[in-house]
Amino acid sequence: MEVMLAVLVGVLVAAAVYLMLAQNVLRFLFGLILISNAANLTIFAAGRVSTGQPPLIPEGADAPIGFVANALPQALVLTAIVIGFGLFAFALVLAFRAYEALGTLNSDEMRVAEPMEDRP
Secondary structure (H helix, E strand, O other): HHHHHHHHHHHHHHHHHHHOOOOOOHHHHHHHHHHHHHHHHHHHHHHHOOOOOOOOOOOOOOOOOOOOHHHHHHHHHHHHHHHHHHHHHHHHHHHHHHHHHHHOOOOOOOOOOOOHHHHH
């Protein structure tokens, strides 16, 4: 199972890098989401994907009894998903406002601070 997750993380990172190298800002955002999902899968796989009982401690015990799932990677991934969604929503609105103001999503054409004679 972990080998399959490792291959999936590699494919997601490769696709994300391909999208992030494009000059289109929208493709960059989709690459950002893919690399965020790859990082989430990496954290999840680092916690050793295994089947087990929920990490609950019975009343009167000091520790869980038997084999339990690791709750820390699950909590980290859940937090990363929420933060990633907020980042994506902000970046999408920022890209939309940039498109409204500049009329393009091409990152080379968005250089409004540079003088026109310096552009190729």
